[in-house]
Amino acid sequence: MSDLECDVVVVGAGNAAICAALSAREQGASVLVLERAPEEESGGNSRFTAGALRFAYESVDDLVRVVPDLSEEEKANTEFGTYSRDRFFDDMARLTQYRSNPDLLEILVERSLETMVWLREQGVRFLPSFGRQAFKVRGKFRFWGGIVLEARGGGPGLVEALHTAARKKNVNILYETRAHALLFDGERVRGVTVRRAGKTFDIHAKAVVLAAGGFEANAEWRTRYLGPGWDLAKVRGTRFNTGDGIRMALEIGAMPCGNWSGCHAVGWDRNAPDFGDLTVGDQYQKHSYPFGIMVNADGERFVDEGADFRNYTYAKYGRRILEQPGQFAWQVFDAKVTHLLRDEYRIRQVTKAQADTLEELSRKLESVDPEGFLSTVEAYNRAVRTDIPFDPTVKDGRSAEGLPVPKSNWANALDTPPFEAYQVTCGITFTFGGLRIDTQARVLDTDERAIPGLYAAGELVGGLFYFNYPGGTGLMAGAVFGRIAGTSAGRAAAAKAA
Numbered sequence: 001m002s003d004l005e006c007d008v009v010v011v012g013a014g015n016a017a018i019c020a021a022l023s024a025r026e027q028g029a030s031v032l033v034l035e036r037a038p039e040e041e042s043g044g045n046s047r048f049t050a051g052a053l054r055f056a057y058e059s060v061d062d063l064v065r066v067v068p069d070l071s072e073e074e075k076a077n078t079e080f081g082t083y084s085r086d087r088f089f090d091d092m093a094r095l096t097q098y099r100s101n102p103d104l105l106e107i108l109v110e111r112s113l114e115t116m117v118w119l120r121e122q123g124v125r126f127l128p129s130f131g132r133q134a135f136k137v138r139g140k141f142r143f144w145g146g147i148v149l150e151a152r153g154g155g156p157g158l159v160e161a162l163h164t165a166a167r168k169k170n171v172n173i174l175y176e177t178r179a180h181a182l183l184f185d186g187e188r189v190r191g192v193t194v195r196r197a198g199k200t201f202d203i204h205a206k207a208v209v210l211a212a213g214g215f216e217a218n219a220e221w222r223t224r225y226l227g228p229g230w231d232l233a234k235v236r237g238t239r240f241n242t243g244d245g246i247r248m249a250l251e252i253g254a255m256p257c258g259n260w261s262g263c264h265a266v267g268w269d270r271n272a273p274d275f276g277d278l279t280v281g282d283q284y285q286k287h288s289y290p291f292g293i294m295v296n297a298d299g300e301r302f303v304d305e306g307a308d309f310r311n312y313t314y315a316k317y318g319r320r321i322l323e324q325p326g327q328f329a330w331q332v333f334d335a336k337v338t339h340l341l342r343d344e345y346r347i348r349q350v351t352k353a354q355a356d357t358l359e360e361l362s363r364k365l366e367s368v369d370p371e372g373f374l375s376t377v378e379a380y381n382r383a384v385r386t387d388i389p390f391d392p393t394v395k396d397g398r399s400a401e402g403l404p405v406p407k408s409n410w411a412n413a414l415d416t417p418p419f420e421a422y423q424v425t426c427g428i429t430f431t432f433g434g435l436r437i438d439t440q441a442r443v444l445d446t447d448e449r450a451i452p453g454l455y456a457a458g459e460l461v462g463g464l465f466y467f468n469y470p471g472g473t474g475l476m477a478g479a480v481f482g483r484i485a486g487t488s489a490g491r492a493a494a495a496k497a498a
């Protein structure tokens with residue numbers, strides 16, 4: 001293939017990239033999307049997700065704008081609650097320890113609902129996330145934790161819908177085409193150099209949108225920036241996000257920004273493959289730990305499993321697991337709560353132990369000190385506040401107190417056989433550090449000036465997430481800033497053509 005030309009070139013073909021491509025088309029630009037992966041693996045981490053999106057809504061009427069086919073029965077039998085803009089803003093601020101860039105955060109929150117409506121207009125279909133984000137209480141589903149909708153077909157459904165929309169709107173996607181460097185003349189970005197089938201060529205464009213993900217799949221960068229031990233983490237999603245987009249921008253003077261030593265990482269099956277497997281998707285994760293305990297090789301608990309709803313702790317507990325001896329933990333449950341375990345506990349590819357007594361279980365927990373485990377459980381069982389009723393839909397305050405590591409909510413003695421245990425290690429989702437953008441998604445240089453012709457969205461943008469992350473925000477941030485980046489790039493291309 002020889003050199004090509006278009007108005008806007010988008011690097012990546014995940015959620016952020018395709019939202020950018022569609023938005024640039026809305027401005028009348030001709031758009032070319034570059035995807036490093038082959039078609040069947042295209043769509044980046046976005047394809048690996050459950051397609052859960054966090055957005056602000058005041059009432060069921062707002063949800064109906066996104067899911068017009070919500071049935072009367074679903075409305076009558078469900079407590080959707082509300083998730084106000086203030087709560088979304090506060091959750092993000094609290095979890096990121098007040099470091100999230102307030103200008104970007106405000107845009108994320110304020111545009112979240114309208115972006116859901118826009119995604120629907122593009123052909124993405126949504127449904128209530130009954131299975132993962134609601135529990136049945138007295139015959140009614142009650143949602144908890146700020147997420148109510150997921151894309152139909154999960155991440156694969158979301159990506160397919162976006163790619164279909166792109167094809168319909170004449171956005172050309174070049175697969176197995178890896179962007180390698182930005183064409184930069186010292187003043188503005190004029191395209192990209194790519195490699196495809198062993199050949200290198202240039203694509204000339206009036207504007208470039210970088211949406212090529214973070215550096216989570218790059219073991220060397222992980223160790224360099226996240227720290228020792230991170231080379232040992234499993235990658236939950238795509239093997240193609242190795243930091244290319246970030247590197248290309250830094251090479252022409254872009255400003256690094258955000259929590260470069262931070263990332264989203266979760267409890268992930270100990271024997272999962274090194275990178276994500278699309279046939280299993282996100283199901284190697286094990287996210288029902290709030291209803292049990294987690295122990296390390298010494299048989300000791302090391303986190304407050306019930307500190308908050310799963311949506312507000314899961315993304316930081318992967319790091320805590322990585323810090324344990326041997327980089328693993330066992331999650332332990334008894335029969336009182338196994339009906340609450342998420343679907344991911346029932347897959348075939350699971351590392352599991354089961355026993356009718358705690359003594360028997362202690363011998364089955366591979367690489368764990370049995371005596372340490374038994375004394376941990378004994379102390380924990382004694383510490384449970386049985387005077388407070390257990391309720392998984394609220395932070396019930398049913399705690400285990402007076403322990404070296406307390407448990408703040410949902411504590412239940414482990415006393416009802418059969419006992420089940422699941423072994424996890426650290427699975428990295430995505431990295432938090434990246435490029436600095438302004439409110440128009442323009443990439444800023446180290447003098448804080450916008451680099452003409454360069455825009456960015458998605459995981460490779462730094463400054464939104466620090467330390468932790470509220471579930472469902474990655475896709476929303478990618479969609480909101482993808483739209484802004486595509487619109488800005490499309491307008492810049494039109495202005496340049498005029």
Ligand SMILES: Cc1cc2nc3c(=O)[nH]c(=O)nc-3n(C[C@H](O)[C@H](O)[C@H](O)COP(=O)(O)OP(=O)(O)OC[C@H]3O[C@@H](n4cnc5c(N)ncnc54)[C@H](O)[C@@H]3O)c2cc1C
Pocket residue numbers: 011012013014015016017034035036037042043044045046047048049050051052053054177178179180211212213214236237238240241242244245276281282429430457458459460471472473474475476478
């Ligand atoms: C298992 C799992 C479950 C998740 N579940 C959820 C969830 O339910 N809700 C949620 O909000 N978030 C979830 N996330 C996080 C979410 O996936 C990301 O935040 C989001 O998808 C990032 O979108 P993106 O477009 O920035 O990156 P990606 O979707 O990863 O897209 C990056 C794209 O860039 C391409 N690329 C990389 N380098 C190059 C190059 N040099 N040239 C060309 N192309 C390149 C990649 O192939 C890919 O297509 C999950 C992540 C994982 C891994």
